[in-house]
Amino acid sequence: MEIKAVSQEIVDMLVQRTTELSQGRNAGCLGFIDDTGFVSSSTKVIDGGLNGIPLRIMLSHITNMEGKSLIEGMSSVPDNAVLIMTRPGKTGLITDVSGVDFFNLPIISIGVKNNGLAGIGLIMPKEEYFDLATESEMLNLATLGSVTMDDEKEVLKKSNLLSLKYLELTTELGVSNKNGSDEYTSQHEHTIDIPRIKINAIDKGLARDLVDRSMEVGQGREVAMMGRIEDGRVVSQGQIVEGGIGFVPSRLLASSAVDISQKSLRKIYSELVPEDAVIVHTHPGGTGVMHIGDANAGPGTWGRAIVAIGHDAKGKIRGATVVESGDKLYQLADEDEQLGLQFFQAETPEREAEIRNRKFGIAQEYTGLCKPIQIN
Missing domain, CATH: 3.40.140.10 (Cytidine Deaminase, domain 2)
Incomplete structure (x- = not known):
């Protein structure tokens, strides 16, 4: 599915929220491609927490995540969806394929610098990119199998060459004057429900x-x-x-x-x-x-x-x-994401200590x- 541009209103909304959050925190949402190829609608903007965008919270805006794993939640993501995230201090360049591999969705990266838009990058899911992700995993392990310094040098050279290859995968995306909307049409939605099987x-x-x-x-x-x-x-x-x-x-x-x-x-x-x-x-x-x-x-x-x-x-x-x-496991995951957001809202040392202690408790x-x- 071709993406021609993303709504200026959606971009402005994400840039503004990223600027408001400051502290290097990003913001994100799921966008939706309309019949004309424009990303013209989106879910509610999600604030980034301690570990970036809280995925369970983001997915909860399109499906009920209660008692679900991430993969079950992702199965409810419509086929016309895109993942949109800001990158504070960056230009929008996407430097790896981990996101497109994990979500199997187009990824739009919005660079934010000096309280404004720095650039918009796009990467589309492609079969060859998934194989690059496999190559990356193997190279990350290859140094452990190196016997000599020369072996390790060769592995590191290949790893650096792969990183350089990633730099060519991003295309710049323009903006459109189409009004942004929180109303979207789900296309070809399909879900999975993985059974819980007891192991003894x-x-x-x-x-x-x-x-x-x-x-x-x-x-x-x-x-x-x-x-x-x-x-x-x-x-x-x-x-x-x-x-x-x-x-x-x-x-x-x-x-x-x-x-x-x-x-x-x-x-x-x-x-x-x-x-x-x-x-x-x-x-x-x-x-x-x-x-x-x-x-x-x-x-x-x-x-x-x-x-x-x-x-x-x-x-x-x-x-x-x-x-x-x-x-219980999914309740802990939900609580952990909420604490990752509450951490930045703490206004006293006592409240921050309380949040940190609870995160240790969850672990x-x-x-x-x-x-x-x-x-x-």
């Missing part, structure tokens, strides 16, 4: 294979795969993939079970990854207890349960836990959602 155990052979690979790659790197659930027990479904220290990239993770080539993350996790899939990964040096990052990387974002297998330096399995999808409650499971 994991196959011991699968756990052993993952820990053995984790020991093989060493350096504290996690390994992972997409498993599936049979009568409450996690069994093997795909191939083991190697991650980094403390993370496994989302595209490579999905590639353990499905073909990710030329596909966005949104398409991969909403249409290709089976609904009964479960993310299984290792925790080198741990016991399997997970935290807020694991919960967000699993059910919080992709709507699938996540299992962690803890092991020691000699490969002895210490335990396994699961964080499943559930109302603790996420860990409390970990449920030990059997390995058999």
